[in-house]
Amino acid sequence: MRTKKSSLAWLMDLLIPLVALAVLVLFNLIRDPEFFRVTIEWSEGNPRLDGNLISIIDSASELAIIAMGMTLVTASCGGQDISVGTVGAIAGAIFVQTLVRMGPISVLTVIGALLVCCLGTILFKLFNGTLVAVFKIQPMIATLVLYSCGRDIGYMINGSATEELASPVIRAIGIRIPGVPVSTPFLLVVLVGLLLFLFFRLTNIRLYTQAVGVNQGAARLNGIQPTLIKLLSFVILGICVAVAAVIGVARMGTLTPKTLLADIEMDAILAVAIGGNSLGGGKFRLSGSVLGAYIIQMLTTTLQNMGVGSEHIRAYKAIAIIIIVTAGSPVIKSWFTAMKNKRSASADAASLKGVG
Amino acid sequence: MTVQKAKTLTGKKEPLSNTMLLMLVSIGIFIAMYAAAVIFNAKGFRNPKMFFDLLNENSMLIIIACSLTVVMIGGGINISVAGVVSLTCMVDALYLQKSAVASPFLNILISLGIALGIGLAFGAFQGFLISHLEIQPFIVTLAGMILARGLTTIVSPGGKPVDVNASGAVTAMWDARINIPWFTEVTEKVKLGKVTQTVVSTDLEIGTLVALLVLVLVFLLLRYAKLGRNIYAIGGNQQSAMMLGINVKRTRFISYVISGLLSGLAGFIFLMHAPSAKTTVAARGEMDAIAASIIGGTLLTGGVGNVFGTFFGVMILATITKIIGLSDVNESFWQNIASGAMLGLFIMLQSVILSVRGKGKIHLPEWLKFIKPKGDPISPAK
Amino acid sequence: MKKIIAVLLALVLVLSFAAVSMAEEDLIKVGIINLDPAESGYREANVRNLTETFTKENGYDATFVTAPTADKQLDAVRGFITADVDCILISAAETTGWDRVLEEAKNAGILVFLFDRMIDCDPSLYTAAVVSDMRKEGETAVGWLEGLGLEEYKILHIQGQLGSAAQIGRSDPLTEKCEAEANWTIVREGTGGDTWDPNEARKIAEAALDAGIEFNIVYAENDGMADGVVAALDAKGISHGKDGDVIIMGFDCNKWALEKVLAGEWNFDGQCSPFQAEKIDAMIKTLAEGGEIEGLNELNQYINDETFFETDTITQADIDAYGL
Incomplete structure (x- = not known):
C-alpha cells in the first residue's frame, strides 16, 4: 500500500537518474526532433518497431538484467562483483555446448539448455558467494579470481567462435518473436523485473537484504542469517547473468568467449551507482539501477548518433558519469538542501512579516 | 603503525600486527615458490638472470602497486592507475615522436614533466571529488579510468601503435642500463649441433632502479613522515582521526595526488621498456596492482598496509605467471586458469590466517614462542 | 583445524606447479610466441597446427607463450633467452620495435623464426620468415x-x-x-x-x-x-x-x-593460410643436420601461396x- 509520502520518497531517491534522463532526452530532442520517433516496419510479414528509442531499450537489455542482480549483491555485501562479464562468458559457453548436444533446436531444448546454464552460473556464483560470506573476503577481491580467468574457462568449454546456432528459435530470443513488435530481450528484462518484484512482494527478502547490508551484526542478532542472504543474492545474480548471456549469444547466433558481455561489469556498477544506490551496501532500489542502465545506453547511442567515433565514446561517457555522480554527491545534495532551507526560511520570514 | 599499537585493548605491545604477518607470509611463499622452481628445474629459473628479468619486466607494476597501496591504506581505492599509465605513455610517445628539440636529455626531461603533469591532474581532480565532494572512490576512479583510456584512444593516431624507436631520447634511455658483470654469461654453447659463441647479458634497466627508489621513498614517507602516519590514521578510523585533529580531507586529497603522480611516472617508465605506445598499454594493470597490494598485506578496508609487502606481492604474481608461462602447460587458457586458481588459493589462505589469528586459537610452536608476550592470547589488531 | 587448512593450502600453492615446470634434455628446445587463440578461427587453427607439429615425439621440447601485446612479446623473448632455448618462433603483434631484442637473441646464439606476420627490421636478425603476404x-x-x-x-x-x-x-x-x-x-x-x-x-x-x-x-x-x-x-x-x-x-x-x-x-x-609449422619444422631439422635452408627470397622470407x-x-x- 503506497502512501503519498512513500511515493514522494521513491521519486526523491530516483531524482538524480531521472534528471539525468531528462537532460539526455531534451538534448537529443533539441538536436534532432526526430530522434525519438518510433516507426513500424514490416519485414517478412512481421511487424517490427524501429527507431532510436527502440534500439536503446533493446541494446540495454543485458545491462539492465545484470544491473538488477548486481544491485542485490551490492546491497547485501557492500561490495561489487566484477566477474559478471566473465562468468557470462562461461554461461554462454555452457549454453551453446549443451544446446548443440541436445539435438535439433526447439523451444524445449533451449529452455533445457537455459536451465543447465543457470545451474552453471549458480555454481560459480556460489563459489564467489562462499568466498565473500564464509571466508569474509571483500567482494571485489573474491570476484577478482573469476574476473581474471573466467573467459578462459569459457574458452576451454567452448573453443573459439565457431559454433553457429542457426535456428529460428535462437533468432526469436535474440531479436524478436515473429508477430511480436517488441524485441525479445526487452521482454526478458520485463520478465526478470517482474519476477524479482513478485519475489520481494511475497517474501521478506528485501527487508532482510537491506538489513544485512546496513548492519550485519544487528541483522544476525535479529535472527537473520547474513551468510544465507548473501549467498542468495549471489544466486540471483547468477541467474541474471545466465539470462543476459543467453541473450548475448542469441543476438549474434554465435559465441565469442573473449568478448561476450565485455566490460559489462563496470557498466553494471555504474548503473547501480547512478541509480542512487550506495555502493557500500544497505538500502537499494532496483528501479534506479534499471534506469541507470538505460541512461548509460542512451548516452552511448546519443554519442554514436552524433557521429562520435567509438574510440571517443568512452571519454565522453566518463565525463557524463562524473557530472551525474557529482550532482548526486552528498556534498552537493546538502548544499542544495541548505539553499532550499535558506530560501524557504526567507520565504517564511517574508510571509510572517506579511501576516504581521 | 603507531596508531595500530595504540589501539590494542590489553595495552600490551602487539607483537606481530596483521600487516606484518601477511607480509611475512607473502615473503615466505615467494621464497618457497622460487626455491621450488629452482629445485625442480623450471625453465630458466636456475639462471640468476631470471630474477632480474622479473624485476625489469614489472617495474611499472611495482610503481602503480605502490601508488595503490598508499591510497588503500587511506581507506580508498584508485582504479584509474593503469588508465593514467596508458595515457601518459601515449602522450609521451607522441611528444617524443614529434619533438623538435635536439638534445635527448632535454627530451627526456620534458616527457617526464608531461607524464607527471598528467598524473598530477588526474590525481588532483579525483582527489578533490573524493575528499571534498565525498563521492565514493570506486565510482570516481572508475570514471577516471574510463576517461583516461578514452583519452588515450582519442589522442592516439587512428588507434595505431606509436613507435618511439627513432627517438634519440628513448634509445638513450634504453641503452642506459646497468650491466651486472658477474651474472653475464660469455660462453660457448651448442645450438642445433653447432658450437657458437654466446653472450647473455644480465642488465638492470633504469626503470627498475626508479621503481626500487620509489619503493624506498614511499616506505619512508609512510613510516616516518607525519603525512604517512596521517594516511594510516584516516584509513583506520576516520572519526578518531578527525578527533585527533588530522585534516582528513586534505590528507585524503594528498594521497590521491601521490597516487596520480606515481601513475604518471609509471607511464613514463613503461615507455622506456616497451617498443611502442598503444591503446592497450597496461590493460587490467589496475587489477594486478590491487591483487599485488592485497597479497602483500594491504587490506581494502584501510589502515593496514606496507609497500614492501606490495613489492613481494608483485614478485609473487610475476613468478607465478613466469613459471606457468614457461611450463609444459601449453594452452593459454589453462595458464590463465592456473594463475587465477593460484590467486584464489592465496586469497583464501590470507583469510584463513587472519581468522585463525582473530579467534585467538593460534598456538605457536615452542620455538616461536619468543614472539608472543607471556600469558595473553594474541588479540586481533583490527 | 583451520591452521591445518592454512598450511595445506600453502603447500598446495607452492608445489602444485613446480611439478609442471621441469626441463628436459636432448630435445630441440623451442620457444613459440603467439597471439591469443581465442582471437579468431584463424589463430585457433594456427595454434593447433603448431602444437601438433612441435611435439616431443617430433624431437622438440616446445614451450608456448601467448603474448597478445608487443611489450609482453618482448618480455617473452627475453624469458626464452634466459631459459636458454635453441630457437624462438614469433608471430608479431606489431611490426616495429624488435631490433634490440632480436640482437640479444642473436648474441645468445638463438635462432629466430618469424611466422604468420612480418617484422620491420634488418633481415639478418632472423633466420627465416614463413609468412603470408x-x-x-x-x-x-x-x-x-x-x-x-x-x-x-x-x-x-x-x-x-x-x-x-x-x-x-x-x-x-x-x-x-x-x-x-x-x-x-x-x-x-x-x-x-x-x-x-x-x-x-x-x-x-x-x-x-x-x-x-x-x-x-x-x-x-x-x-x-x-x-x-x-x-x-x-x-x-x-x-x-x-x-x-x-x-x-x-x-x-x-x-x-x-x-x-x-x-x-x-x-x-x-x-x-595458418599452416606454417611444418615448413619451420623442416627448416629447423635441415639446420640441425648441418644443411642450409633453401627457397628463401632476399628478405629471408618464404611466402605462402594464397588464393x-x-x-x-x-x-x-x-x-x-x-x-x-
Missing part, C-alpha cells in the same frame, strides 16, 4: 571487386586489429583504391580496435544502418567480423550475398565461412581442402 591478400580482394565492374562502390570497411600486419596489408590497398577512384567510397569505417571481435562489427554495422548510411559492399578483414555485420543486416531484413543487395567479403577461409560462400550468402573469402574463393566458382572439394 597480407598486402597481396588485400590487392587480390580489391582486384576481385574491380572485376565486378559495378557502377558505384559504397563500402562499409571493417578493420581488424589495428597496427597488425594483417590489418595494414588488407586495409591499405582498399583505402588507396578509394582515394584514386571517384566512384569508390568508404562510407563508414570501423574497427574492433585491438580485437577481431564479431560483436563490435555487428555494432558498427547497426550504428551505420541506424544512421541511414547506404552501402552495397561489406569489406570485413576477417570472417568473424563479416559474420557480425551479416547478423546486423539480417536483423534489419537487408538481403546480401549472390542475389542480394549487399556484397559480403571476408578473409581467413574458415570452414563455416566457405560454406556460406557456397550457399550464396557471402560472395568472397580471401585465404590466409581466394567466390560463390560462382567454389566447390565442396575446395571447402574440404582449404576450410579451417
Whole structure:
C-alpha cells in the first residue's frame, strides 16, 4: 500500500537518474526532433518497431538484467562483483555446448539448455558467494579470481567462435518473436523485473537484504542469517547473468568467449551507482539501477548518433558519469538542501512579516 | 603503525600486527615458490638472470602497486592507475615522436614533466571529488579510468601503435642500463649441433632502479613522515582521526595526488621498456596492482598496509605467471586458469590466517614462542 | 583445524606447479610466441597446427607463450633467452620495435623464426620468415571487386586489429583504391580496435544502418567480423550475398565461412593460410643436420601461396581442402 509520502520518497531517491534522463532526452530532442520517433516496419510479414528509442531499450537489455542482480549483491555485501562479464562468458559457453548436444533446436531444448546454464552460473556464483560470506573476503577481491580467468574457462568449454546456432528459435530470443513488435530481450528484462518484484512482494527478502547490508551484526542478532542472504543474492545474480548471456549469444547466433558481455561489469556498477544506490551496501532500489542502465545506453547511442567515433565514446561517457555522480554527491545534495532551507526560511520570514 | 599499537585493548605491545604477518607470509611463499622452481628445474629459473628479468619486466607494476597501496591504506581505492599509465605513455610517445628539440636529455626531461603533469591532474581532480565532494572512490576512479583510456584512444593516431624507436631520447634511455658483470654469461654453447659463441647479458634497466627508489621513498614517507602516519590514521578510523585533529580531507586529497603522480611516472617508465605506445598499454594493470597490494598485506578496508609487502606481492604474481608461462602447460587458457586458481588459493589462505589469528586459537610452536608476550592470547589488531 | 587448512593450502600453492615446470634434455628446445587463440578461427587453427607439429615425439621440447601485446612479446623473448632455448618462433603483434631484442637473441646464439606476420627490421636478425603476404591478400580482394565492374562502390570497411600486419596489408590497398577512384567510397569505417571481435562489427554495422548510411559492399578483414555485420543486416531484413543487395567479403577461409560462400550468402573469402609449422619444422631439422635452408627470397622470407574463393566458382572439394 503506497502512501503519498512513500511515493514522494521513491521519486526523491530516483531524482538524480531521472534528471539525468531528462537532460539526455531534451538534448537529443533539441538536436534532432526526430530522434525519438518510433516507426513500424514490416519485414517478412512481421511487424517490427524501429527507431532510436527502440534500439536503446533493446541494446540495454543485458545491462539492465545484470544491473538488477548486481544491485542485490551490492546491497547485501557492500561490495561489487566484477566477474559478471566473465562468468557470462562461461554461461554462454555452457549454453551453446549443451544446446548443440541436445539435438535439433526447439523451444524445449533451449529452455533445457537455459536451465543447465543457470545451474552453471549458480555454481560459480556460489563459489564467489562462499568466498565473500564464509571466508569474509571483500567482494571485489573474491570476484577478482573469476574476473581474471573466467573467459578462459569459457574458452576451454567452448573453443573459439565457431559454433553457429542457426535456428529460428535462437533468432526469436535474440531479436524478436515473429508477430511480436517488441524485441525479445526487452521482454526478458520485463520478465526478470517482474519476477524479482513478485519475489520481494511475497517474501521478506528485501527487508532482510537491506538489513544485512546496513548492519550485519544487528541483522544476525535479529535472527537473520547474513551468510544465507548473501549467498542468495549471489544466486540471483547468477541467474541474471545466465539470462543476459543467453541473450548475448542469441543476438549474434554465435559465441565469442573473449568478448561476450565485455566490460559489462563496470557498466553494471555504474548503473547501480547512478541509480542512487550506495555502493557500500544497505538500502537499494532496483528501479534506479534499471534506469541507470538505460541512461548509460542512451548516452552511448546519443554519442554514436552524433557521429562520435567509438574510440571517443568512452571519454565522453566518463565525463557524463562524473557530472551525474557529482550532482548526486552528498556534498552537493546538502548544499542544495541548505539553499532550499535558506530560501524557504526567507520565504517564511517574508510571509510572517506579511501576516504581521 | 603507531596508531595500530595504540589501539590494542590489553595495552600490551602487539607483537606481530596483521600487516606484518601477511607480509611475512607473502615473503615466505615467494621464497618457497622460487626455491621450488629452482629445485625442480623450471625453465630458466636456475639462471640468476631470471630474477632480474622479473624485476625489469614489472617495474611499472611495482610503481602503480605502490601508488595503490598508499591510497588503500587511506581507506580508498584508485582504479584509474593503469588508465593514467596508458595515457601518459601515449602522450609521451607522441611528444617524443614529434619533438623538435635536439638534445635527448632535454627530451627526456620534458616527457617526464608531461607524464607527471598528467598524473598530477588526474590525481588532483579525483582527489578533490573524493575528499571534498565525498563521492565514493570506486565510482570516481572508475570514471577516471574510463576517461583516461578514452583519452588515450582519442589522442592516439587512428588507434595505431606509436613507435618511439627513432627517438634519440628513448634509445638513450634504453641503452642506459646497468650491466651486472658477474651474472653475464660469455660462453660457448651448442645450438642445433653447432658450437657458437654466446653472450647473455644480465642488465638492470633504469626503470627498475626508479621503481626500487620509489619503493624506498614511499616506505619512508609512510613510516616516518607525519603525512604517512596521517594516511594510516584516516584509513583506520576516520572519526578518531578527525578527533585527533588530522585534516582528513586534505590528507585524503594528498594521497590521491601521490597516487596520480606515481601513475604518471609509471607511464613514463613503461615507455622506456616497451617498443611502442598503444591503446592497450597496461590493460587490467589496475587489477594486478590491487591483487599485488592485497597479497602483500594491504587490506581494502584501510589502515593496514606496507609497500614492501606490495613489492613481494608483485614478485609473487610475476613468478607465478613466469613459471606457468614457461611450463609444459601449453594452452593459454589453462595458464590463465592456473594463475587465477593460484590467486584464489592465496586469497583464501590470507583469510584463513587472519581468522585463525582473530579467534585467538593460534598456538605457536615452542620455538616461536619468543614472539608472543607471556600469558595473553594474541588479540586481533583490527 | 583451520591452521591445518592454512598450511595445506600453502603447500598446495607452492608445489602444485613446480611439478609442471621441469626441463628436459636432448630435445630441440623451442620457444613459440603467439597471439591469443581465442582471437579468431584463424589463430585457433594456427595454434593447433603448431602444437601438433612441435611435439616431443617430433624431437622438440616446445614451450608456448601467448603474448597478445608487443611489450609482453618482448618480455617473452627475453624469458626464452634466459631459459636458454635453441630457437624462438614469433608471430608479431606489431611490426616495429624488435631490433634490440632480436640482437640479444642473436648474441645468445638463438635462432629466430618469424611466422604468420612480418617484422620491420634488418633481415639478418632472423633466420627465416614463413609468412603470408597480407598486402597481396588485400590487392587480390580489391582486384576481385574491380572485376565486378559495378557502377558505384559504397563500402562499409571493417578493420581488424589495428597496427597488425594483417590489418595494414588488407586495409591499405582498399583505402588507396578509394582515394584514386571517384566512384569508390568508404562510407563508414570501423574497427574492433585491438580485437577481431564479431560483436563490435555487428555494432558498427547497426550504428551505420541506424544512421541511414547506404552501402552495397561489406569489406570485413576477417570472417568473424563479416559474420557480425551479416547478423546486423539480417536483423534489419537487408538481403546480401549472390542475389542480394549487399556484397559480403571476408578473409581467413574458415570452414563455416566457405560454406556460406557456397550457399550464396557471402560472395568472397580471401585465404590466409595458418599452416606454417611444418615448413619451420623442416627448416629447423635441415639446420640441425648441418644443411642450409633453401627457397628463401632476399628478405629471408618464404611466402605462402594464397588464393581466394567466390560463390560462382567454389566447390565442396575446395571447402574440404582449404576450410579451417
